[in-house]
Amino acid sequence: PPVVTCPANIVVPAGSNTCSAAVVFAATALDNCTTNPSITYSIAPGSVFPIGTTTVTVLASDGVNSSAPCSFTITVQDLQPPLITNCPVDQVRNASATTCMQQVSWNPPVASDNCSGTTLVQTIGPANGSPFPLGLTTVAYEATDANGNVSNCSFTVTVRDVATPTIICALYDTLPIPLGPACGVLFPDLRDSITVTYCSPWTDVMAPPANSLF
Secondary structure, eight states, rough: EEEEEEOEEEEEOOOTTSSSEEEEOOEEEEEEOOOOEEEEESSSSTTTEEEEEEEEEEEOOOSSOOEEEEEEEEEEOOOOOOEEOEEEEEEEEOOTTTTEEEEOOOOOOOOOOEOOOOOOEEESSSSSTTTEEEEEEEEEEEEEEETTTEEEEEEEEEEOOOOEEEEEEEOSSSSOOOOOOOOOBOOOOOGOOOOOSSSOOOOOOSSSSSTTTT
């Protein structure tokens, strides 16, 4: 029978923006009786192969009912990550004076890929439409295709405290303060009697200062 030699196993990447690849290959055959043995392929050279591994079988024949087979594999790899579009831009919002947070919504990004089966999930941050706290919060998305390629996009949401504090003072028409030595009076600290509403940390100052001597 003829002596047939198959190509070595072939590994190629998929074509750009496609989920397959056209692959060219050739086997060789020698025979003691026939100068050019015929060679047939289970899949023709130059055919388009899908993602994954495909076995190609080769049969060489000398034309006198004698033949010999060989086989090899063609592996097409998907190396192209998904494409994420419409990733939201960074956002700045003002906090509600009553909740010290702000509800934030956005148009979610869109993921596409050269192969089907892409998933897009939010991996970081509050859900779309949820209240966001004061300060800067990162929101991130991750797209994964069926072959494990990954892409990411992210944006930030900044919630600012722009409301002025509100303060309720205790009202004293008269405040009995006993006289101290030499008829002096130490003015008491009244700050514990006030109510302050504010989102951010705050400090209070009393004038005249507590324990001032009159």
